[in-house]
Amino acid sequence: xxxxxxxxxxxxxxxxxxxxxxxxxxxxxxxxxxxxxxxxxxxxxxxxxxxxxxxxxxxxxxxxxxxxxxxxxxxxxxxxxxxxxxxxxxxxxxxxxxxxxxxxxxxxxxxxxxxxxxxxxxxxxxxxxxxxxxxxxxxxxxxxxxxxxxxxxxxxxxxxxxxxxxxxxxxxxxxxxxxxxxxxxxxxxxxxxxxxxxxxxxxxxxxxxxxxxxxxxxxxxxxxxxxxxxxxxxxxxxxxxxxxxxxxxxxxxxxxxxxxxxxxxxxxxxxxxxxxxxxxxxxxxxxxxxxxxxxxxxxxxxxxxxxxxxxxxxxxxxxxxxxxxxxxxxxxxxxxxxxxxxxxxxxxxxxxxxxxxxxxxxxxxxxxxxxxxxxxxxxxxxxxxxxxxxxxxxxxxxxxxxxxxxxxxxxxxxxxxxxxxxxxxxxxxxxxxxxxxxxxxxxxxxxxxxxxxxxxxxxxxxxxxxxxxx
Numbered sequence: 001x002x003x004x005x006x007x008x009x010x011x012x013x014x015x016x017x018x019x020x021x022x023x024x025x026x027x028x029x030x031x032x033x034x035x036x037x038x039x040x041x042x043x044x045x046x047x048x049x050x051x052x053x054x055x056x057x058x059x060x061x062x063x064x065x066x067x068x069x070x071x072x073x074x075x076x077x078x079x080x081x082x083x084x085x086x087x088x089x090x091x092x093x094x095x096x097x098x099x100x101x102x103x104x105x106x107x108x109x110x111x112x113x114x115x116x117x118x119x120x121x122x123x124x125x126x127x128x129x130x131x132x133x134x135x136x137x138x139x140x141x142x143x144x145x146x147x148x149x150x151x152x153x154x155x156x157x158x159x160x161x162x163x164x165x166x167x168x169x170x171x172x173x174x175x176x177x178x179x180x181x182x183x184x185x186x187x188x189x190x191x192x193x194x195x196x197x198x199x200x201x202x203x204x205x206x207x208x209x210x211x212x213x214x215x216x217x218x219x220x221x222x223x224x225x226x227x228x229x230x231x232x233x234x235x236x237x238x239x240x241x242x243x244x245x246x247x248x249x250x251x252x253x254x255x256x257x258x259x260x261x262x263x264x265x266x267x268x269x270x271x272x273x274x275x276x277x278x279x280x281x282x283x284x285x286x287x288x289x290x291x292x293x294x295x296x297x298x299x300x301x302x303x304x305x306x307x308x309x310x311x312x313x314x315x316x317x318x319x320x321x322x323x324x325x326x327x328x329x330x331x332x333x334x335x336x337x338x339x340x341x342x343x344x345x346x347x348x349x350x351x352x353x354x355x356x357x358x359x360x361x362x363x364x365x366x367x368x369x370x371x372x373x374x375x376x377x378x379x380x381x382x383x384x385x386x387x388x389x390x391x392x393x394x395x396x397x398x399x400x401x402x403x404x405x406x407x408x409x410x411x412x413x414x415x416x417x418x419x420x421x422x423x424x425x426x427x428x429x430x431x432x433x434x435x436x437x438x439x440x441x442x443x444x445x446x447x448x449x450x451x452x453x454x455x456x457x458x459x460x461x462x463x464x465x466x467x468x469x470x
């Protein structure tokens with residue numbers, strides 16, 4: 001591997017951290033493999049990061065080199081740190097050329113790497129606090145391959161084609177690479193524009209005969225709502241969703257649009273590499289709204305504030321352990337100790353488990369609304385409002401209330417911007433679905449909800465803009 005040998009010749013050694021700052025492209029995956037071939041640690045970073053953020057990532061990780069596309073190189077030039085730069089595109093500075101390195105013909109010295117050594121540092125999205133570098137080992141990543149392979153529909157006569165839409169700096173994308181390498185699955189990388197042009201994404205899936213695709217629920221909603229989607233010549237056999245809660249409305253639309261497809265949910269966190277629970281197709285209708293059961297390699301339990309396991313049907317925090325558990329947060333031993341108490345990873349997810357062992361996410365601990373002493377799940381309220389015919393997207397947060405302390409505030413993207421729903425419309429629609437104390441007391445109409453590059457909702461921005469007194 002010429003690029004790995006060229007890195008080795010330039011002083012990149014075992015344990016060194018190397019950042020990748022790029023949109024999805026084939027060279028991205030090649031760079032990851034080259035870094036790991038040396039026993040070095042890949043550090044995928046959001047290519048939309050600002051220069052100050054990149055300074056933080058470089059300083060925090062101690063990175064000695066950065067692979068970057070044109071967007072990444074422009075940001076790198078604005079930073080105050082100095083690292084070796086390797087340009088995927090033809091460099092217009094003193095950066096090294098990735099193409100020239102790959103064609104160098106140099107031979108790499110073989111490196112012995114233990115499966116418990118670091119393969120990757122994946123920074124959390126930083127939606128609620130300073131980003132933390134999640135340390136993932138080779139064993140962590142390997143542990144994800146088998147449950148993901150088990151998720152796929154049994155292969156038919158046509159070869160599997162995996163379309164990766166989410167950015168490669170997101171664990172959801174990385175999680176699909178290892179099983180694809182195992183199965184020699186053909187990978188198609190969607191262009192960056194696919195996240196904002198769902199029609200072009202469908203064209204690509206049709207042209208490349210894509211059989212398997214993972215999308216966040218909002219993108220599945222948009223795809224399944226495209227005019228004429230049922231008449232397209234699509235080969236989709238496995239539909240996967242995750243990274244955010246899916247409303248009953250979205251799940252029903254997916255089933256209606258692709259009645260013969262295998263629909264599966266993957267739930268988890270970067271700290272668990274990431275999948276902890278899966279919902280398989282046979283249970284997708286009977287257990288609609290569930291994220292499934294813990295996968296075979298994960299032990300899980302639902303506990304209260306005193307770490308006592310709660311009874312089925314009761315709400316508690318789900319905690320995990322297993323081979324996917326991260327090695328810790330990079331340079332943050334206190335934070336690591338806090339979330340891995342008693343040998344279990346404390347997820348921060350509030351869930352309930354039914355009598356059959358299926359997990360239902362109630363909320364994140366930080367998103368729970370406490371109104372007059374009553375606990376209100378923002379997810380439950382969001383699901384009820386999402387079914388309204390004039391609601392395209394919705395989020396519910398805790399807003400300030402002088403009497404009750406907190407009150408549900410609904411932030412809605414209307415399906416018809418010229419005729420948005422009113423608070424009375426919303427409350428009348430969910431009448432009989434939710435207890436009266438769970439109904440929103442405020443409605444905010446917006447053009448769109450803030451999301452990161454992975455499609456995950458940035459609730460902290462909504463809390464910043466709408467949680468205060470009105």
